[in-house]
Amino acid sequence: NAGVTQTPKFQVLxxxxxxxxxxxxxxxxxxxxxxxxxxxxxxxxxHYSVGAGITDQGEVPNGxxxxxxxxxxxxxxxxxxxxxQTSVYFCASSYFSGGADYEQYFGPGTRLTVx
Amino acid sequence: xQQGEEDPQALSIQEGENAxxxxxxxxxxxxxxxxxxxxxxxxxxxxxxxxxxxxxHSGRLRVTLDTSKKSSSLLITASRAAxxxxxxxxxxxxxxxxxxxxxxxxxxxxxx
Numbered sequence: 369n370a371g372v373t374q375t376p377k378f379q380v381l382x383x384x385x386x387x388x389x390x391x392x393x394x395x396x397x398x399x400x401x402x403x404x405x406x407x408x409x410x411x412x413x414x415h416y417s418v419g420a421g422i423t424d425q426g427e428v429p430n431g432x433x434x435x436x437x438x439x440x441x442x443x444x445x446x447x448x449x450x451x452x453q454t455s456v457y458f459c460a461s462s463y464f465s466g467g468a469d470y471e472q473y474f475g476p477g478t479r480l481t482v483x
Numbered sequence: 484x485q486q487g488e489e490d491p492q493a494l495s496i497q498e499g500e501n502a503x504x505x506x507x508x509x510x511x512x513x514x515x516x517x518x519x520x521x522x523x524x525x526x527x528x529x530x531x532x533x534x535x536x537x538x539x540h541s542g543r544l545r546v547t548l549d550t551s552k553k554s555s556s557l558l559i560t561a562s563r564a565a566x567x568x569x570x571x572x573x574x575x576x577x578x579x580x581x582x583x584x585x586x587x588x589x590x591x592x593x594x595x
Contacts, residue, residue: 372525401582410571410587411526426582458525460583471516472583474525 369394374459374475381449381482389444389478391459397473399462400442401426402434404455405477411458417442449482456480487515487572487586495592502559504589506572507552513575515548516583517557520569529557529570562593 375390401416413426417436433445460472487508518526532539532548545558569588
């Protein structure tokens, strides 16, 4: 199993550009989520999904869109990049719909810089 | 807002010593988890303790949970240089099936 994969590893955007961060898992996990990590802030939840076709907002959803058309994939879209979105983005997945009930498997992260 | 807060923010010890990190949280929980993050890498799950458990062990790790004080501690015994990492506690928001909320982490440095 590849586990949770994220692409790209690094990305530089100009303010106003849009892009999609890809996340895929091959463990047949129902639950997937996106976090951003900023220095001294820990991880903050952006969006999560409890299954294909079902998504919900986390703590910091503004400026981001998600969709879940398949169990395997959970892309994160930045609509119009802003310097405040400079961060490291992590995708995670776990069994069942209980995001906190089971251990989460994390991807390696995408380091995004917005200039 | 963060549910959990780790203490201390940073900890420096020598190899062979024990390291203790604490986590306090605000609302009632179903589970509490601890994760490790090596520099520049993703998070790795260490241990999960449920609200009806008071103590759990995994190798050199010992986790305690005191729901009356809304706190947990992670003890790493006989630390090694390879234990150098950031450690995060994470909890749910009090309802089964809800998202995991992370604290800001404790940075542990183990020198040889």
